[in-house]
Amino acid sequence: MSQKGKIGVTTENIFPVIKKFLYSDHEIFLREMVSNAVDASQKLKTLAVQGDFKGEMGELKVCVSLDEKAKTLTISDRGIGMTEEEIDKYINQIAFSGVTDFLEKYKDNANAIIGHFGLGFYSSFMVSDRVDIITKSYKEGAKAVKWSCDGSPEFELEEVEKADRGTDIVLHISDDCKEFLDKYKITELLNKYCKFMAVPVVFGKKTEWKDGKQVDTKEDNIINNVEPLWTKTPSSLKDEDYKNFYRALYPMQDEPLFWIHLNVDYPFNLTGILYFPRIQNNIELQRNKIQLYCNQVFVTDQVEGIVPDFLTLLHGVIDSPDIPLNVSRSYLQSDANVKKISTYITKKVADRLAQTFKDDRKDYEQKWDNLKLFINYGMLSQEDFYDRAKDFALFKDVEGKYFTMEEYKTLIKDEQTDKDGKLVYLYATDKDEQYTYIKAAQDKGYNVLMMDGQLDTPIVSMLEQKLEKCSFARVDADIVDRLIVKDDAKKETLEKDKSDNLSQVFRSQLPKLDKKEFYVEVEALGEQNQPVIITQSEYMRRMKQMSQFQPGMSFYSQMPDSYNLVLNSNHPLIKKVLDDEEAKNADALKPIISELKGQEARLAALHQAQNKKKPEEITQEEKDDVANTQKAIDEQRNKKNEILNDYAKGNKIVHQLIDLALLQNGMLKGKALDDFLKRSVDLIK
Template identity: 45%
Template sequence: MTQEKGSLSINSENIFPIIKKWLYSDQDIFIRELISNGVDAIAKLRKLASLGEATVEENPEYRVDVVLNPEDKLITITDNGIGMTDEEVKKYINQIAFSGAAEFMEKYKESSEDPIIGHFGLGFYSAFMVSTLVEIDTLSHQQGATPVHWSCDGGSEYSMEEGTRAERGTTITLHVNEDGEKYLNTWEMRTIIEKYCSFMPVPIYLTNLEDEKRKAEEAAKKAEEAAKEGKETPPAETVPEEPKPLNEVSPLWLKNPNDCTDDEYKEFYRKVFMDYKEPLFWIHLNMDYPFNLKGILYFPKLGNEFESAEGQVKLYCNQVFVADNVKEIIPEFLLLLKGAIDCPDIPLNVSRSFLQNDKQVQKISEYITRKVADKLKQLYTNERENYEKFWGDIHPFIKYGCLRNEKFLERVQDSIIYKSAVTGAYTTLPDYLEAAKETHENKVFYTTDPRQQAQYIKVIKDQGFDALELTTTIDPPFISMVESKNEGVKFLRVDADLNEILKESDAEEDKKAQEKAEKLFKKALNNDKLKVRVESLKDESISAMIELSEQSRRMQDMMKMYGSMGMMGMPGGEDEILVLNKKNPLVAHLLESKKDDTAALLANQLYDLARLSHRPLEAEELNGFIARSQELMRQLVDKVDDSSK
């Protein structure tokens, strides 16, 4: 062929500078695009060979080779795929945005099985983001084809002439610019290939000529030193190490779920996410209609509530990495999971990095949500013991999903369980309400901190009731949602509305004791607004407790969450009620004593003891409590000394 020069034909307008600078969000994505093109070329050849439209050698070893040449500042990407004729180069390279992959798929769509990655024909031009000059050397698979050499310096002019390539396939040569020099590093390039190309369906090999040269020199030096000493060079040092591909051409998600072992799922998880805590369980997605989607989602084991607030769900298109945590595909609440999803039907934009708005995307998202819900129901029904073991880790996912997705809530609401703070066993809301029907119908007692609220839980237990543990930050909005979905059901924290728990005693007697207690405590605490109630608790060891209505406490929690506590004053305040147990010896002594020399001291101490079981004391309150404790112990010592004289 004769040498040809010309201008690149842009289908719409001269968008070449835009392609070079703005089409891709990450510069290193050129590696993904050029390797993807090589994989496409091999997929096309495989398809033609299977149809008898191309002749290839027996058992061909298809591969893509990435070679770094730091000395000459070159990167080459070579495939042994379909290759191109000069007419195809003119059509697919010189006319930007005319996708050969799109045309090929249209022609062979009825018989296409091998995935063709390219969609838009723009991936090749990402090479110019890091190059001063790009060259193509290609030879078509067609009999008698002439090799083609093409070059362009990044402007709109190109040069094309007969090439020298002798083997079928294509080599892209990048003369890297200053920005691209970092990609001449083996570690850097390996990291990028493993990020984008770990599961491409063709083996990918990486070679650094500088590294190979150094190895050869070291081997030659050892051989020379061995020869001088009259020794033979060890065989292992004379035989080159067999190169290994950087990718896994058949990822686990492509296998039938019935053919995968637990060990394979765990090994895949460790390899992909570098997480050596075993996942709790996983969901293997495998769908062919109405769209093609395969993948594996893992429920990770969290070290604490706030660890890994965002997981990592990798999105692939025909085994090509697209992005992490694409919210259009992965429902927001499932972004806490880890996994890989491969969906050839995803409608990507021209940079193959982001999704276009499409009804198909919504269908895929709904399918994933449904599969997760079905897996949870299956575990609840068939593996209840394991499900309960998982619950501490998975319930934030589930509750958040219920808050965010109505359909998910409908599917999993019967699988939501609650841990008893009294027995440690798990129960469902319907079972709890059924057990409480005779004593506190439609009321659900719960604790947000079993240690802090241990005294209240004891009172609950003494009354023969149960309380549920709801201890995470997702629980307050979750129980509000549950109340809204279950008419008449009311959640009450164990320190709220103790009248709902405590049995009524002698009303007349309690009234007299309460009048005296109010007068005594208001005076001692110098607080005219203090509310006091006297009760007869079964446990005599409990002296006093603080009660705060559920509505007031929820309001305070909400204000605290939004940093507005200053608008409401100190925690508790006027909404608190001091509940005194008249069976407690200290309280009985205080209410019956005629002396008031230590009454104020004891009253303040009982009040602070009640507050300590309700919430941590503020700094000033704690200082007062410590000083008062020391004073009471001093008085006790003085009395002991006096009695011994």
């Protein structure tokens, strides 16, 4: 008997809403259809176990088939099926109220509508002009019925002939969704959403190469693994099983370092396998590798905000019936069960790392370079993870030796504590480029850490906050005696006039490099140290590096790099330059210096006299006197600098020393490098 009716909704615009607002996520319809078919098959198994179904169960599988000519996609199962009454209850009555509020709240979110209101079946109308349900219940004496709807609230229901129990869902694909009539597209979606469902999912037949072409065989093409590795008992699995499963999930990835098999049933249900990949220096490319499942049904692989951010660097699978299926990520992020799961996984990961470190430290150290980015990211982003990780996070020094934080503190506290009782951690970022600075520190008995990782700059800043009374300094941030100041004893210094002249000689010959500023200073460093050393402020360099991670600090990235050119007044070559400069310029500079000192003395006297007066008591004549005296001083200084600049231009040693320092720091290139090489040959002749 045929009947017609209206689907029980309180408004007639539910289908346009599904079509319009769910369109961006329309591919999930296939997951919904196959998932429903799997559920129907699973329910029949349950009824059989309970004794409520005594018939012949036979082979339970879900079949997906395409008919491109008829423009249909069909999903068939041999599950429990439905009676006419059940169709009326589960299909015709969409049980929700307040449709107006619903539309406003969920109009932009496909997953939220489908999951929150149980509209999984109705996702089929996102891609279909008409949907037919042909179904026959497992119940004895049940009659087969066909339900049809063209996307309006109108439906037709009639009795039909169907030999076997179960349900066929026939989707008449819309013209604007023809992509879902392409077998390669359907294969892609089945592999994405259904590859681990608990009932075999069949799509066509397996093929073989015959007579120069691919032909179908008689064997069903089963696209899924009904018993994925995470559903099995860990004790029954071998290392090779875990590696093979990883290769199946990520065919092009390197072998993982190790893994965690999650298996908990209280206070929530959770299974899964998380792999530690070989992460080195690219965080972003490693994301979205954790696949989230609910009872073996794929939910999402975009797990940011669902699990802690640093865990998104792991690979693998998490499966939990307590994770709501078909809801938005924002809903998942606020779900209480998901938060519990997140906390549990963080603890399990930390426990696994701690146990690995304890069981085989040597092996752990060999894996550290791949683990470091992950652990550093965790410590930076998750406070409770830092509290756990500080015991198995390692420092590596330039000699390749590994230390826990506590071990390293014990190692350096005697030698690397400064006069104020602060422990100074020295580090390098490039062993070859910073070799001279590393050696200078080692010659002092200091140990130097190797910190060349992507997150080492923010880690250093964090550790300065976490560790008691300490600071970190890169070995080229200053001359070694100023990196760790041991006492306040004054060292020998050059006379001011000589120091000023020497500084000007070198300053005048420094190149103009893009976004780089140089400051010159003179320091007595001992005859054995380099004649010229370039250092870079720890603070400014670190701020510029931190600006890469914190957008609010972007103004630092626009500032030029600031370097100090330190002249070692004890070195014979610097002494030679100074002596030569004095010998050649003494006569020319003598009257200028005499005039300069006289004007400076006059300016000091004028300032002293005016300091005794209130600003309003100083006459214009007195102000002009100060300005004219300052102008005279500037003129004499310019004359002096011109003489020193002319001298410096022709001094090959000055140019050679500057270029050597630039070369050591990777800043000598192009024509400047070519000139240096030619000059080097001339000096050797």
